[in-house]
Amino acid sequence: MPVPFIDLKRFEPDFLSRWAEECAHLTKTTQFVGGPVVGKLEEKLRALSGAVAVVGCANGTDALQLALRAVGVGEGDLVLVPDATFWATFEAVVNVGARPITIDIDPVDLQMDFDLFVSAVETHKPKAAILVHLYGWGSAKLAAFREFCKKKNVFLIEDGAQAHGVTFNGDSIYKDALLSTVSFYPAKVLGSCGDAGAVYTSSTELADVVRKLGNHGRTSHYGHGLIGWNSRLAGFDAGYLNLSIEYMDARLESRRKVAARYRDEFRKLGVKFVAPPAAYQENGYLSVALIDPDKRAGVEAVLKENGIGFGNVYPGAMSKQPGAARFLHAKFGGDNADTLSRSVLNLPLFAYMTDAEVDEVIRVFAKAIGR
Ligand SMILES: Cc1ncc(COP(=O)(O)O)c(C=O)c1O
Numbered sequence: 001m002p003v004p005f006i007d008l009k010r011f012e013p014d015f016l017s018r019w020a021e022e023c024a025h026l027t028k029t030t031q032f033v034g035g036p037v038v039g040k041l042e043e044k045l046r047a048l049s050g051a052v053a054v055v056g057c058a059n060g061t062d063a064l065q066l067a068l069r070a071v072g073v074g075e076g077d078l079v080l081v082p083d084a085t086f087w088a089t090f091e092a093v094v095n096v097g098a099r100p101i102t103i104d105i106d107p108v109d110l111q112m113d114f115d116l117f118v119s120a121v122e123t124h125k126p127k128a129a130i131l132v133h134l135y136g137w138g139s140a141k142l143a144a145f146r147e148f149c150k151k152k153n154v155f156l157i158e159d160g161a162q163a164h165g166v167t168f169n170g171d172s173i174y175k176d177a178l179l180s181t182v183s184f185y186p187a188k189v190l191g192s193c194g195d196a197g198a199v200y201t202s203s204t205e206l207a208d209v210v211r212k213l214g215n216h217g218r219t220s221h222y223g224h225g226l227i228g229w230n231s232r233l234a235g236f237d238a239g240y241l242n243l244s245i246e247y248m249d250a251r252l253e254s255r256r257k258v259a260a261r262y263r264d265e266f267r268k269l270g271v272k273f274v275a276p277p278a279a280y281q282e283n284g285y286l287s288v289a290l291i292d293p294d295k296r297a298g299v300e301a302v303l304k305e306n307g308i309g310f311g312n313v314y315p316g317a318m319s320k321q322p323g324a325a326r327f328l329h330a331k332f333g334g335d336n337a338d339t340l341s342r343s344v345l346n347l348p349l350f351a352y353m354t355d356a357e358v359d360e361v362i363r364v365f366a367k368a369i370g371r
Pocket of ligand 1: 059060061062086089159161182183184185195196197
C-alpha cells in the first residue's frame with residue numbers, strides 16, 4: 001500500500017461544505033484583501049497564542065522581514081541564525097540588508113546551540129537573532145535564549161513557522177516571545193489555502209510598526225510614514241484559517257498520536273528518532289529519524305520501491321548553500337547542522353493518517369534497515 005509523505009486532502013466530513021459557504025460569504029461581501037475576516041483571524045490567533053498582538057501578512061518569509069524591519073534591522077547589521085533551518089530564515093536577513101552569521105545546532109534537540117550562541121553574541125555583538133523552532137518543538141534552552149537576549153539588548157525574533165500548537169511549559173511557545181513569526185503555507189500544521197503568514201508579538205508598539213510596514217507604510221489611505229511594501233493577508237486565507245482553527249485540536253491529536261507511535265516503534269528497531277525536550281508538547285509537524293549517512297540512500301531506495309513517501313528536511317546546512325557565500329558574515333561552531341542534513345530522514349506524518357498507513361510505513365522501514 002503506498003503512503004504519501006503528506007496528504008492535504010484529509011478533510012473532516014463537514015469541512016468542504018462549510019468552506020464552500022464561507023467562500024460564498026466572502027465573495028458576496030467582497031472581503032478579498034483584509035476586512036473583518038482578517039481581524040477575526042488575528043483575534044483568534046492572539047487568544048490561541050497568548051501573544052499581546054497578532055498581525056497577518058502575506059507569508060512566513062515576509063513575517064520574518066517585517067519583524068526584522070520592526071526592530072530596526074537594516075543595512076550592515078549582524079543577525080545570528082541557526083545553521084539548520086529553512087532557507088527563508090537566512091534569506092530574510094539578507095533581504096533587509098543585514099548580514100547573517102550561522103550558529104551550529106545542539107545535536108540533542110537540533111535547535112540553535114545556546115552556548116555557541118552566547119559566545120557568538122560576545123564575539124560579534126549582533127543587533128538581532130532569529131531562533132527557529134524546528135521540526136515541531138523548540139530549544140531546551142528557550143527561556144535562557146529569551147533572558148540572555150534581553151540582558152544583552154539583542155532583539156530576539158523567533159521563527160515559529162513550524163510550531164503551531166507547540167507548548168512550552170504548558171503554554172503556547174509563542175506566548176512570551178518579543179516577536180514570533182509564523183507561516184500558514186498549506187503543508188504547515190495550521191495551513192491555509194494559499195501563502196499566508198503572521199507576526200505575533202508581546203509589544204503593541206511593534207505590532208503597530210509591523211502593520212504599517214506590511215501595508216505600504218500607511219498612516220492614512222494616501223499617507224505614508226514608512227517605506228514598507230504590500231504584505232497583506234488575503235480574505236480567503238483568513239476565512240480558510242478561521243475554519244481550520246476549529247479543527248486544530250483534532251488534527252494535533254492525530255499528528256501527535258502518529259509521532260508517538262513512530263517513536264515507540266523506532267525505539268524497538270534501535271533507530272534514533274529525535275524526541276522533543278521535556279518542557280515541550282510537540283505538534284507532530286515532522287518525524288525525525290537519524291540514519292547513518294552511508295546507509296540513508298539504501299533505506300530511501302527501499303521506501304521508494306514500496307511507495308512510501310519520505311523527506312530530508314533539510315538536506316543542506318545554510319552556510320553551505322551556494323547562495324550563502326556572498327552574504328555569510330561568519331559561520332560559528334562546528335558541523336552538527338551538516339551532519340544532521342546528511343542523516344535526517346522524515347517519514348510520512350500528517351493529520352488523519354490511518355493506523356494501516358502507519359503500520360505499513362513501519363513494516364517497510366524495518367525491511368529497509370534489514371530488520
Ligand atoms: C522555518 C521556516 N521559516 C520560514 C518559512 C517561510 O514561510 P513561507 O513559505 O510562508 O514564506 C518556512 C516555511 O516553509 C519555515 O519552515
